[in-house]
Amino acid sequence: MSRVDHSPADARDPADDPYEVPPDATAFTCPRCGRPFARERHRDLHLGQDHPDLDDDERAAYERAREAESDDLRRFRIVSLGMLVLLYFGFLFLYAIAA
């Protein structure tokens, strides 16, 4: 996969900036490559994934962000499982009635 958008070298090239931060918004910028994120968690995760040389604080922040991410993912999985079950039985009944 081409990771053109992710390489730090061109991430802040003003001619081809893939980011658009609304003027009144707070951005959490990456201290290494300057990319703006809407949430602290996104920035911490980005640091852990794209920059290998983290200091202790950044590593701790990354671990925390990963845990929060995993919790949210677990919640999403439960909701999506619920939706699949709903779809399944919804269609079961629809077919039983309509077909």
Next chain:
Amino acid sequence: MDRHSRCAGVARRAVPFALATLAALASAARVAAHAGGVRSATRETVTVPTWLFLATGGAVVGASFLLASAVTDRTYVRRIDGWGRALPDAGRVARFLARAVGIAALAITIVAGLFGPTSATDSAAVLIVWVGWWAVFVLSAYLLGNAWPAVDPFRAIAGAFPSLDRPYPERLGSWPAVAGLLTLVYLEVVTPMADDPRLLTALVLGYLGVSVAGSVAFGVDDWFGSADPVSKLLAAYGRVAPVTRTDDGLRLRLPGMGLTDAAWVDGRDDVGFVVAIVFVTTYDGFVGTGLWTDIARPLVEAGVPALVVYLAAMSVGYGLFLALYLASASAARRTADTYLAPGVLARRFAPSLLAIAAGYHIAHNLATALSLSPTLAVVLTSPLSPPATVPALLVPGWVGGVGVAAVLGGHLLAVWVAHSVAYDLFPDRLQAIRSQYGVTVAMVAYTMASLWIVSRPGGAPPFV
């Protein structure tokens, strides 16, 4: 050869298979179908109301999004995407042969089209263009790899002319190709191009003229790289194929993984081209439905020329498709809570639509490719005076089922490509899932609209 009624026939035959496939995929449907079978005590296909058929199709796409989201291992997603082998480049002999085949095909098309028989099934011109090229060659472009740059006779001929090498206007980008593609499909719909060899040959000659003029003005690489609709179309389809051209030469990848590359859709114009590819399939089917007849009749009866009505439908429809796609892509900015520019999101998610387009191309053309390939082979032995009876393969009914499976397969591939792209774009995996909401809604809507068209009894476009 009436392409429309053929498509409609395949579609009608395909509907029971669509139901069967969808039913097999959504197991809820499967149980109910059995129940229905028992109730009617026959082994006939269960007939379900259209709305339920459409809803099932939409639900399958929605459910596959939910299932794809369950894959949250970043390394795994990246490994699927990055898997591949380098392939040896085609040798000079192969290139020369490809070029020779292309030029020979064009020469036979022109000669047979101008001087050969005028009935569609006997005409080598009609068979080469619609069967050899549009059905079989395009099929090979997304199932194997895009060989068009090597075969392209228009490029070979245009390249032989000296060029003025004017700079290609940068801001036009791919928009001329968009206009070209829409024009070609418009002409295909409003003229009897699939049946009339003389008209078809005139169009091929016109196309050759435009290609030569374009490359004389701007240089052959600029013209065929940016403005030529056919080259762009096949290059886009070639991205779905397992064999793709990368910076390091030919590479074998998993099908569809060429769609996740960031670099090749590099502006709003390229997004416009991808949407045009998806749109023209829908337009081609829609103008054969009864709904279109009902919409167009009052306008035509009020004295508006039918050609204008068709043109208006095309411009409005394309504008609508583009606007809806851009809206669904920029919805990702809100749902994923990101500062990535809307244009970047639109560019990265657009290629996933090509997998869907390829699926519909199979559904529309597989039966034609199979049934008329023997006809093409026999007519080619003697293009100017073909034998009195030409063979055609009797396509078994299950081929329609393959088409519907291809439509679903295309959608599933598209869902996976969007998933893979989202993981590449966003550091937070939940953000990656949320970013796909808009595009998934667009895909569900598009599936339902397309299945609706497929389920209508189709016919030739009215009033033209």
